[in-house]
Every structure is written in structure tokens, then in C-alpha cells.
Amino acid sequence: MPEHGRFHRRRRKFMPRKIDASEKAIEQLYARYKVNAGMDATQIEAKLMGKTKFVDSEFPPQLVSVTGDTKGNLEGKRRARENLEDFEGLRWARPEEIYHDITIFKKGRGDKDAIEPNDIDQGTLGDCWFCSALACLAENPAHITKALVTKKWSKSGAYDVRLCIAGVWQIVTVDDCLPVHENGDPVFLSSKDHDLWVMLIEKAYAKVHGSYLSLAGGFSAMAFEDITGCAAETLQFSTVMKGDPVKLWDFFVKHTSQEDPVCISSISRPKECGFTEKEWKKTGIFSGHAYSVLDAKEHKGLRLLQVRNPWGGSESKLDFNDDDREHWTPELIKAFGATFKEDGTFFIKFEDVLRCFNLVDICYMHGADCHPFQASRASSTFTTGDAKQLSHCWRFEITKETEVVASIHQKDERDPRVPRYIDHRVIIADAASRGTVYAHKASMRKKSTVARCTLEPGSYVLIAHTTGRRMAKLGYTEAPFAVSLHAAESTKLVPVDHRLASNHAEQALMSMNGDVRSCASDKMQKYAVLAVGILILVTVAMSKNAYLAHMHRTSFYHDQLLFS
Structure with missing residues (x-):
């Protein structure tokens, strides 16, 4: 059937009911049904029992959720000024006001979820980077079904989406109030088959970043990381x-x-x-x-x-x-x-x-043997002043030769509510010796930074470090961050005393003065690269011959990675 025929077959005549999203109305709703902002979709559904519809107080169906908070925020004011005219006719509607048959995922053969990349329609927002990433992930429907915790239509209009924001998994609860044009067409992402999964994932992503317009412009890698956790x-x-x-x-x-x-x-x-x-x-x-x-x-x-x-x-x-x-x-x-x-x-x-x-x-979802990576995660906070702590350390074990991917994460600057980026260093070193550098990735201002290498069996430490200079410049006394380690085998990051972490960091930094250097030892080969910002330094204890053989079979795709 032609697209326009299918469209009219499944669309309702658009007659939206007014959604009362005033602060008073939401307060009354929450008080009457004993709902609070910390509840997930299942808890909300149990409270409302389909008697009324959920309205999200944290991301209400109002213009502020489209343009962002403009109060005292220059970026928000700019977005509002540039886009208010574009959204003057914007309305909010529930799925049942738009479509006859409401599903999260349409069903294919054998009653399986038929998630198709070609179903995604970008809409008017300049988030092709997010749209492209979503379409790419939809090639394997499991990536999408894992993100949608709520897999069936909710009578109360509450849904849970699982996202990995700044390296930490979280459940994002949203309502199903959708921004639409006057004729009922969705303003932003939608599905050509009118499944809800596309709109719900985008809405949850917009919520954690402050607004829909905050998603304008970006790189697909950002969405890959946030949706899959890889x-x-x-x-x-x-x-x-x-x-x-x-x-x-x-x-x-x-x-x-x-x-x-x-x-x-x-x-x-x-x-x-x-x-x-x-x-x-x-x-x-x-x-x-x-x-x-x-x-x-x-x-x-x-x-x-x-x-x-x-x-x-x-x-x-x-x-x-x-x-x-x-x-x-x-x-x-x-x-x-x-x-x-x-x-x-x-x-x-x-x-x-x-x-x-x-x-x-x-x-990076799979290692060289095509087996899925398993992730270990940890988070902490850099501090200055009397409680100064600029280095944090975790220990982990590797039992067989494996490719590892190390990352450091901070919250996305696209959300004007979060702090600005600071400089980070992440170091992976042998637990028994310090200062040996094997691979790195550097960046001054990025949401996350990635480095890859292959490690032999042994004990290692993962160190996160910042100079504190950018924190001082920005006036921050605290800077939260997260690290993740992805490997073919399961690993556990065990916290190490911060004094030991500082010692490890000092030894690694002392080995670096702008060039790649080799250690005068036949049992340890040391490589170091000095770069501004985030450094991924990977150390492994091995003989010189083993190291050279190891280098021969390992590929790197990082800027400024030098070998002598």
C-alpha cells in the first residue's frame, strides 16, 4: 500500500483534548494519586490504574520542554528567540488522539517485534546524528528493545527508557504527551508505521538534556554511547x-x-x-x-x-x-x-x-573474536580546596589476553544546566609497577574519551586524574565523573586508597615529557605521550620481545599516538 494510503488508514482525525500541564494541576494530580517524581513507570501505572493520565512534572508538555529553560540562561534565551516562531502552533497530544492502533513496536512474523530502520522519520529538529544512530542500532532490534523498559502501551501514559548518561545507567520516566503540529503530525522524530518507540526514546533523551532543541547538532557516537552503554x-x-x-x-x-x-x-x-x-x-x-x-x-x-x-x-x-x-x-x-x-x-x-x-x-560492542564486550563501571568526584583529591584509582584483574576499551565520561555540555567540561586523564597501569605507558587518548573538552589496547593476563589499576586547572578557572570545587572498562571478559573495578592512586598518577606523569621514551629494562617497555586534556595511558608488564610482538598484532586509531 502506498505510504499516503497507509498513513490515512491508521491516522485519526486530529481532535486534541487540552492537556492541563499547569504546575497547580500537576500538583493536584500527584497529591490525589500519591504519585511523586521519583517513581518509575510501573509504580505510576499502579497508582493511576488507568483512571487518569500521567503528566511529567520534570518535563511537562510546555514550550519550555522544547526550547529549554530561558530564565537567566543566555543559551536558553537564544534558543527561545530563534525558535519561538517555529513552534507557535505547536500542540501536545496523546498517542490515542493521533493513531487508531497504538503499539510500542509493531509485530512481525512469529509475533516478534518488527523494528525497522526505515521506519524512522526525522521531523523538523536538526538531530540527524541521533536519528542516524537510532537507525543504525535498529539494524539489531535488541538494542532498541533493551532501551525501552516499558514494552506495552500504558493506559496511564507512563514509560521507562533506559539510558547510559555520562557513563552511568539510569531509568528515565516520561509521559506520552507528544509535540505535534496543528494537523497532528509529530514535530520531531516519529515512526512511519506510527510505533511509539522512536518518539519515546527521543523524548527521554531530550529530557535528560534539558529540552528537545538541545539535541540539535552532534555526533552519532554520543547517541551510540548513551543508548547502548558501549x-x-x-x-x-x-x-x-x-x-x-x-x-x-x-x-x-x-x-x-x-x-x-x-x-x-x-x-x-x-x-x-x-x-x-x-x-x-x-x-x-x-x-x-x-x-x-x-x-x-x-x-x-x-x-x-x-x-x-x-x-x-x-x-x-x-x-x-x-x-x-x-x-x-x-x-x-x-x-x-x-x-x-x-x-x-x-x-x-x-x-x-x-x-x-x-x-x-x-x-565498540565486540572484541576481535566478535564476542560482546562486558562493562565495568565506577564513578567518583574530583575535589579541590581542603578536601583536595585530584586522582582516583580502581584495581582490576585480567585472566586472559583480551582487548580492552577504557573511557572517561562527564555530563554533556549541550545541557546548559550541567557544568562545563574539565580536563581529565585516565591511566591504566600494571598494579605492581608504576609509570609505564602503553596507549593514550587526549582531549581537553569532550563528553567522553576512548582508548583501546590489548592486555596480557595480570593485575592492573585504572586511575582517573585531573590537573584541577580548569576546575580552578571555572570556579568548581567539585567535578563528578565516571570511568568504564569494556573487555571480552568480566572484570570488577575495586576502589584503591586515594594516596596510592596519587602515587600511581605521579609516577605515570613523571614518565612523560613530550616524547615517546623507552624504559631501560628488558622486562618493562615504557611508552609515553604528553597531550593536553584527557590522556588514556595503558601499561602492561612484559618482555621486550613480547611487547614488540604484541604491538605488531594490535591496531590503534588515535590522534598523536607515537612509537619510537
């Missing part, structure tokens, strides 16, 4: 290639074969990359736009990426597009498993990827 990062193509495009191709092949979610972003200023306006238009690629990477295949020297545009039908006009009958032969169609539909999915030559794209977002 380590994720955004990398420049040049960082991965290190002068050799084959390394980038191998990167795509490895991670798509491991079913790690991957997105690529197109260049934002085509003219600066040698394209005329006419030439860029002919590519069919949108500038500064995120695309999901579905596969990377090679046949007789021809390398093609299969990608998806989260906007749906808009596809590439380059070689091997859906209408290209010059290059597609029966042999190639069979080799690449090509199907030609107006669904936003298309193939593109690797050479054209290098010309038209420059960023890759990767979510």
Missing part, C-alpha cells in the same frame, strides 16, 4: 588512515563484520574540499549529514560501502546508485547482494566515500 567515539578519516586509505577500508570491514554500529558524516563545507556547488549537488549527498554504514564488501578490486540515509528516500547520485545501469552488472548485483528500493539505502564506491565524507562514528 564505548563510542568520533574519528577523522585521517586519524584512522594515517596516510594509508587501506587502513580505513579495513576499519569498515572489521567493524561491520563484527556488527559494531558505524556511521559516517559528509563534509560540511564542500567548497573548501574542491567541489563547486553544481558538482556537489550532482553527488546527491547532503553536506554535514550522518549516514549509517551497513556493510563493506569487495569484489575483484571493487570496494563498495552500503549506507543508509536516515531521511529515507534521498539517495546518492554517484556511481552504483540504484538507477545506475552502466556499472551494475548481474555479476556485481549478485556479489554485493544489491536490491534497488526507494528506502534511503544505497551503495557508494570507497573512492567516493573518501571524497565526500570525513568523519566516522564507531560503537
Whole structure:
């Protein structure tokens, strides 16, 4: 059935009831049914029992939830000033006021949840990075069903969404009051099949970041990390290639074969990359736009990426597009498993990827053996003043050689209510010796920073450290943070006395003076890189020969990683 036919078949005539979201009305609702803001959806459902609808006092169906709090907040005022006219006709409606048949997930064969990436419709918000990440994760429906704790339609309109915010898992409870246009069409993300999962996940994500408009602009890696809890990062193509495009191709092949979610972003200023306006238009690629990477295949020297545009039908006009009958032969169609539909999915030559794209977002879900990573997490707070503590330490054990991914997290600055970023250092060192550096990742101001390496069996410590300089500049006496360690085997982070942590940090920092240095010992090889901001330093005790062999089989994709 054509899209417009299906649409009218399932849509109601839009006749919204007024939702009283005044502070007084919400207070009366909470008092009457003994509901409080700390309750989850199950508890709220039990209290309301379908007699009335839940209205979220923390993220009410009001304009403030769209534009953010404008009181005394310059960023919020700017957003409101720029977008108030766009949302003057905005209304709030419940799902039953919009759709005849209400489901969280539509059902497929065998009564399974049929979650399809092509169902996502971006709407009017500039969050293609989030939309693309969501579509990429929807390739494996389990990623979505894990995020939606409430899996059935709630008569009371209360839903729980599970997100990993700043490295810490939390349940976000939202109501189902949805922002819609005057005709009833959803303003922001929605599902073309009118399932609620898309809108509920976006609403929960908007809630933890202060508003819907706070989601405008970003990188897919941020959403990967927050929805899955796995380590994720955004990398420049040049960082991965290190002068050799084959390394980038191998990167795509490895991670798509491991079913790690991957997105690529197109260049934002085509003219600066040698394209005329006419030439860029002919590519069919949108500038500064995120695309999901579905596969990377090679046949007789021809390398093609299969990608998806989260906007749906808009596809590439380059070689091997859906209408290209010059290059597609029966042999190639069979080799690449090509199907030609107006669904936003298309193939593109690797050479054209290098010309038209420059960023890759990767979510590290699996190790080299394709086994899912298991995560260990810890959180603490850096403090200054009389209770000064700028280093924290945890011990963990590795029982077999394994790839590990270390991350440090702080709250997203896109939310104007949270503190600004500070400098961080994360160090992984051998528990028996200090100062040996194996790998690192540096950043001054980022939501999270990731470093990867492979560790031999042994005891290690994970150290989080800050210089405190940016805290002093910003006037902060406290700065909360979290660390996570992802490995093929289960590990446990055990807190270590802060004095020992300080000693470990001092030894590691003393080994660094801007160059890569080797330790004068045949039992310990030491590498250090000095960089501003967050440093991921990984240390392992081993013989020189073992170290060199280890380096040979380990790949790194980090800026400023040097070897002597």
C-alpha cells in the first residue's frame, strides 16, 4: 500500500483534548494519586490504574520542554528567540488522539517485534546524528528493545527508557504527551508505521538534556554511547588512515563484520574540499549529514560501502546508485547482494566515500573474536580546596589476553544546566609497577574519551586524574565523573586508597615529557605521550620481545599516538 494510503488508514482525525500541564494541576494530580517524581513507570501505572493520565512534572508538555529553560540562561534565551516562531502552533497530544492502533513496536512474523530502520522519520529538529544512530542500532532490534523498559502501551501514559548518561545507567520516566503540529503530525522524530518507540526514546533523551532543541547538532557516537552503554567515539578519516586509505577500508570491514554500529558524516563545507556547488549537488549527498554504514564488501578490486540515509528516500547520485545501469552488472548485483528500493539505502564506491565524507562514528560492542564486550563501571568526584583529591584509582584483574576499551565520561555540555567540561586523564597501569605507558587518548573538552589496547593476563589499576586547572578557572570545587572498562571478559573495578592512586598518577606523569621514551629494562617497555586534556595511558608488564610482538598484532586509531 502506498505510504499516503497507509498513513490515512491508521491516522485519526486530529481532535486534541487540552492537556492541563499547569504546575497547580500537576500538583493536584500527584497529591490525589500519591504519585511523586521519583517513581518509575510501573509504580505510576499502579497508582493511576488507568483512571487518569500521567503528566511529567520534570518535563511537562510546555514550550519550555522544547526550547529549554530561558530564565537567566543566555543559551536558553537564544534558543527561545530563534525558535519561538517555529513552534507557535505547536500542540501536545496523546498517542490515542493521533493513531487508531497504538503499539510500542509493531509485530512481525512469529509475533516478534518488527523494528525497522526505515521506519524512522526525522521531523523538523536538526538531530540527524541521533536519528542516524537510532537507525543504525535498529539494524539489531535488541538494542532498541533493551532501551525501552516499558514494552506495552500504558493506559496511564507512563514509560521507562533506559539510558547510559555520562557513563552511568539510569531509568528515565516520561509521559506520552507528544509535540505535534496543528494537523497532528509529530514535530520531531516519529515512526512511519506510527510505533511509539522512536518518539519515546527521543523524548527521554531530550529530557535528560534539558529540552528537545538541545539535541540539535552532534555526533552519532554520543547517541551510540548513551543508548547502548558501549564505548563510542568520533574519528577523522585521517586519524584512522594515517596516510594509508587501506587502513580505513579495513576499519569498515572489521567493524561491520563484527556488527559494531558505524556511521559516517559528509563534509560540511564542500567548497573548501574542491567541489563547486553544481558538482556537489550532482553527488546527491547532503553536506554535514550522518549516514549509517551497513556493510563493506569487495569484489575483484571493487570496494563498495552500503549506507543508509536516515531521511529515507534521498539517495546518492554517484556511481552504483540504484538507477545506475552502466556499472551494475548481474555479476556485481549478485556479489554485493544489491536490491534497488526507494528506502534511503544505497551503495557508494570507497573512492567516493573518501571524497565526500570525513568523519566516522564507531560503537565498540565486540572484541576481535566478535564476542560482546562486558562493562565495568565506577564513578567518583574530583575535589579541590581542603578536601583536595585530584586522582582516583580502581584495581582490576585480567585472566586472559583480551582487548580492552577504557573511557572517561562527564555530563554533556549541550545541557546548559550541567557544568562545563574539565580536563581529565585516565591511566591504566600494571598494579605492581608504576609509570609505564602503553596507549593514550587526549582531549581537553569532550563528553567522553576512548582508548583501546590489548592486555596480557595480570593485575592492573585504572586511575582517573585531573590537573584541577580548569576546575580552578571555572570556579568548581567539585567535578563528578565516571570511568568504564569494556573487555571480552568480566572484570570488577575495586576502589584503591586515594594516596596510592596519587602515587600511581605521579609516577605515570613523571614518565612523560613530550616524547615517546623507552624504559631501560628488558622486562618493562615504557611508552609515553604528553597531550593536553584527557590522556588514556595503558601499561602492561612484559618482555621486550613480547611487547614488540604484541604491538605488531594490535591496531590503534588515535590522534598523536607515537612509537619510537
